Amino acid sequence: MNARTLYPAERGNLRLSFEYFPPKNDEMETQLLQTVQDLSVFAPAFVTVTYGAGGSTKARSLTTVKRMIGEMGLENTAAHLTCVGASQAEVDAVIDEYVACGVRHFVALRGDPQGGIGSAYQPFPGGYENAAALVKALRRRGDFEISVSAYPEKHPESPDVAADIDMLKRKVDNGATRAITQFFFDNNDFERYLERVRRAAIQIPIVPGILPINSLTQVQKFAGLCGSKIPEAIISRLAHLEDRPAERFKEATHIAAEQMVDLARRGVRDFHVYTMNRSPLVTAVCDLVGYARATEAAQERVVALRTRTVAT
Numbered sequence: 001m002n003a004r005t006l007y008p009a010e011r012g013n014l015r016l017s018f019e020y021f022p023p024k025n026d027e028m029e030t031q032l033l034q035t036v037q038d039l040s041v042f043a044p045a046f047v048t049v050t051y052g053a054g055g056s057t058k059a060r061s062l063t064t065v066k067r068m069i070g071e072m073g074l075e076n077t078a079a080h081l082t083c084v085g086a087s088q089a090e091v092d093a094v095i096d097e098y099v100a101c102g103v104r105h106f107v108a109l110r111g112d113p114q115g116g117i118g119s120a121y122q123p124f125p126g127g128y129e130n131a132a133a134l135v136k137a138l139r140r141r142g143d144f145e146i147s148v149s150a151y152p153e154k155h156p157e158s159p160d161v162a163a164d165i166d167m168l169k170r171k172v173d174n175g176a177t178r179a180i181t182q183f184f185f186d187n188n189d190f191e192r193y194l195e196r197v198r199r200a201a202i203q204i205p206i207v208p209g210i211l212p213i214n215s216l217t218q219v220q221k222f223a224g225l226c227g228s229k230i231p232e233a234i235i236s237r238l239a240h241l242e243d244r245p246a247e248r249f250k251e252a253t254h255i256a257a258e259q260m261v262d263l264a265r266r267g268v269r270d271f272h273v274y275t276m277n278r279s280p281l282v283t284a285v286c287d288l289v290g291y292a293r294a295t296e297a298a299q300e301r302v303v304a305l306r307t308r309t310v311a312t
């Protein structure tokens with residue numbers, strides 16, 4: 001047992017998934033593939049690749065998913081898909097392309113309004129009007145695993161949490177099998193939300209989205225846009241370390257690991273980690289929590305992945 005882990009008692013019982021975004025250039029692609037390989041040692045239950053609203057990353061998302069499934073052998077790759085700003089026919093064509101490259105799990109989303117976060121959302125004429133409609137379309141087209149979004153602190157456009165939970169219920173009634181939350185930092189918010197979700201007779205897994213803080217400034221910006229709070233206690237642990245990267249890294253590792261361990265003590269077993277396509281902080285967090293690293297066989301698979309990728 002590694003004495004430095006925070007959650008040794010139930011080591012191995014916690015499951016992970018990792019989220020990646022499609023790279024914009026060759027350098028970012030190299031970094032992504034390295035990150036995917038590095039994090040493979042934690043044997044994630046699945047990994048996901050985001051998709052720009054309005055299809056802005058369509059080609060790059062497809063290429064990334066294709067490489068991860070076809071070349072790296074990560075059959076458990078889930079494709080995010082948004083329906084904003086696209087006709088049903090366009091969205092259906094993307095679904096078909098994903099299915100052709102082996103996708104069996106979608107993360108079905110509406111996407112942010114085309115005018116940007118904060119502008120009014122307009123369903124696209126002839127498009128799927130929201131995530132619930134997209135889930136329904138996916139369910140009609142195949143026996144996919146379908147994950148959807150959830151918002152413990154309320155979606156910025158939503159009048160209140162009750163409206164959000166109504167929307168989640170519609171997505172579940174249409175066939176969603178799991179919800180992944182927006183990132184949050186106060187576990188009480190998650191627990192309260194989960195209680196309300198269960199009271200609404202929604203039984204699918206609600207997987208907390210964990211965002212390790214690589215850069216406080218960047219995360220403050222994200223949080224402002226998506227309505228997540230960063231508690232003062234976290235800000236004061238990190239704000240004075242902006243110019244001390246080694247200490248900042250250590251503190252950020254502890255913050256995320258402590259959040260996960262506290263959730264685990266409250267009964268959570270599945271965690272979705274927003275990796276930002278970088279492995280060092282996520283690796284440190286998973287090690288500190290006490291996640292088992294790959295067995296010898298899995299290690300060999302990771303080496304094989306690396307060899308195959310270098311060869312391409």
Ligand code: FAD
Pocket residue numbers: 049050051052053080081082107108109110111112113121130131132148149150155157158159163164165167168180181182183209
């Ligand atoms: P929905 O589930 O349809 O709606 C979200 C909430 O907004 C609802 O609960 C509802 O209460 C409220 N709402 C919706 N429409 C209205 C309306 N017209 N008026 C009032 N309230 C309304 N974005 C991307 O572009 N690409 C991605 O790959 C991506 N991945 C994500 C993954 C996760 C796990 C999460 C949590 C978010 C992701 N997003 C992504 C962000 C997401 O697209 C935005 O939050 C978007 O604004 C809402 O999409 P949704 O699927 O959550 O919408």
